[in-house]
Amino acid sequence: MNSPAADRARYDRATGHLDAPLAVVDLDAFDANADDLVRRAGGKPVRVASKSVRCRALLERVLARPGFAGIMSYTLAESLWLARSGFEDVLLAYPSADRAGFAELANDAKLAGAVTVMVDDPAQLELIDGARDGGAEEIRVCLELDTALQLFGGRVRVGARRSPLREPAQLAALARTVSARPGFRVVGLMAYEGHVAGVGDALAGRPLRSRVIRLMQGAARRELAARRAEVVRAVRAVVPDLEFVNGGGTGSVQHTVAEDAVTEVAAGSGLYVPRLFDNYTSFSGRPAALFAQPVVRRPGVGVVTVLGGGYPASGAAGADRLPVPYLPRGLRYDPQEGAGEVQTPLLGGPADDLLIGDRVWFRHAKAGELCERFDTLHLVEGDRVTATAPTYRGEGRTFL
Numbered sequence: 001m002n003s004p005a006a007d008r009a010r011y012d013r014a015t016g017h018l019d020a021p022l023a024v025v026d027l028d029a030f031d032a033n034a035d036d037l038v039r040r041a042g043g044k045p046v047r048v049a050s051k052s053v054r055c056r057a058l059l060e061r062v063l064a065r066p067g068f069a070g071i072m073s074y075t076l077a078e079s080l081w082l083a084r085s086g087f088e089d090v091l092l093a094y095p096s097a098d099r100a101g102f103a104e105l106a107n108d109a110k111l112a113g114a115v116t117v118m119v120d121d122p123a124q125l126e127l128i129d130g131a132r133d134g135g136a137e138e139i140r141v142c143l144e145l146d147t148a149l150q151l152f153g154g155r156v157r158v159g160a161r162r163s164p165l166r167e168p169a170q171l172a173a174l175a176r177t178v179s180a181r182p183g184f185r186v187v188g189l190m191a192y193e194g195h196v197a198g199v200g201d202a203l204a205g206r207p208l209r210s211r212v213i214r215l216m217q218g219a220a221r222r223e224l225a226a227r228r229a230e231v232v233r234a235v236r237a238v239v240p241d242l243e244f245v246n247g248g249g250t251g252s253v254q255h256t257v258a259e260d261a262v263t264e265v266a267a268g269s270g271l272y273v274p275r276l277f278d279n280y281t282s283f284s285g286r287p288a289a290l291f292a293q294p295v296v297r298r299p300g301v302g303v304v305t306v307l308g309g310g311y312p313a314s315g316a317a318g319a320d321r322l323p324v325p326y327l328p329r330g331l332r333y334d335p336q337e338g339a340g341e342v343q344t345p346l347l348g349g350p351a352d353d354l355l356i357g358d359r360v361w362f363r364h365a366k367a368g369e370l371c372e373r374f375d376t377l378h379l380v381e382g383d384r385v386t387a388t389a390p391t392y393r394g395e396g397r398t399f400l
Helices: 004-014 027-041 056-063 077-086 100-104 108-115 123-133 168-180 207-238 250-256 347-353 368-372
Strands: 022-026 048-049 068-073 089-093 117-118 139-142 150-151 156-158 182-190 244-247 264-267 287-300 303-307 324-327 345-346 360-364 376-381 384-390
Touching: 004 022, 004 360, 004 376, 022 027, 027 048, 027 056, 027 250, 048 056, 056 068, 056 117, 056 384, 068 077, 068 244, 068 264, 077 089, 077 100, 077 117, 100 108, 100 123, 100 139, 100 250, 100 287, 117 123, 117 182, 123 168, 139 168, 156 324, 168 207, 182 207, 182 368, 244 368, 250 264, 250 324, 287 345, 360 376
Parallel strands: 022 376, 048 068, 048 264, 068 089, 089 117, 117 139, 139 182, 182 244, 244 264
Antiparallel strands: 022 287, 150 156, 287 303, 287 360, 303 345, 324 360, 376 384
C-alpha cells in the first residue's frame, strides 16, 4: 500500500488532464476490498448492495469476481432497471409503494423471475395486488426480520426501526399468509443488523464509548444468532424450499457467516470504504472512492478555499456525516463554515503549499451517496485513468 503522499501524487498525475470537481475509483483498492469481503465471507456468497455502488459498470465488475452473487437494490424502479439491463438476481431490500413498478413486474415474466420484493405487512400484498393492472406473474417475496436488540423488557431499543416482525411466530404467520395468496411465493428471508454492521467499534479518542459499543455488539450478535435460527426454522416449516437467508453488512460479514442459518451476506460499502468504515476492529479496507475539489482562493496564511464540497451523508446530522479532507493530510474545516454549498474553506499547515488550481482530495462519509453528486467515475489504475463509467446519475437515474 502506498503512502498518503504517494497516493496523492498518483491521483494528481492520473487526473491532471481533467478539470475538478471530479470523482475517482481506485480499481486496485476496489479489487483488494472485494477480495477481503470474499475472504471474510468464508465461502458464502456476497450479495452486492447497489446503493453503496450506484454504478452499473462497477456492479458488473464485482459480480464477475468469484464469491459474489446477486444484487441487493434499494427501490423498485432501480430493481426493474437493473433486471432489464441483464442482472438476473435482484433483491429489493425495502418495501415499495411504486404501483406503476408493481404493474410492470406483474406483467413481465422476465422481470418477475429476476426481482424479489420485500414484504413485512399483509397490507403490502394488498397494494401489490391492487397495482397489478391485469398482470398475473407470480411475485417473488422476501420477508424481513427486525434485528434490533431490546433491553430491559423492550424499554430500550438498539438498532434501526425497520420490520415490525420480530418473533418466529410472526414471521411464520406472514409466510403462511403470503403462501396462501395466489400470485405470490416466499423465496427468502432477510435480517440486516445495522447496529453491528454499520457502527464502528473503535472510535478515535473515545475508548470508553468504543468499549460500550463492542459490548453492545457482542450481546446483539448472540441474541440475534439464536433468534434468527429460530425464525428460519419456523419459516422453513411453512416454506421448506426457502431459497436464501440474507444477513450481515460490511462491518459484520465474518460474524454473520458463522451462523448456520444464514446462506448469504450483503455488503457494498466495503468496496469503496468511505470514512464511516475507518473505525472497526474487525477489518480494515483501502479507501477506493474519492472526489477532488479545486483550490480557487487563498484567503490568508494557513487557509485555502475549494469549490463546493458540501456533500453531507444521510443519517443523524453530525460531524461524522461530512466528507473528510483526505489528501494532502492535515487539512480541516473552518468550524464557522464547515463544508459549504458552493465553497469550503480549509485550514491547516498544508494549505500554504497549495496553489490556485491544485486539488484537495476528499472521502465521503458514506459510499454510494457520492455518486449522486457526480455524473462520471474516473477509474484509476496505477497513475492512469484507464476508463470512465457513468454513475446512476450520469445515466439519468435518480431513484431516491
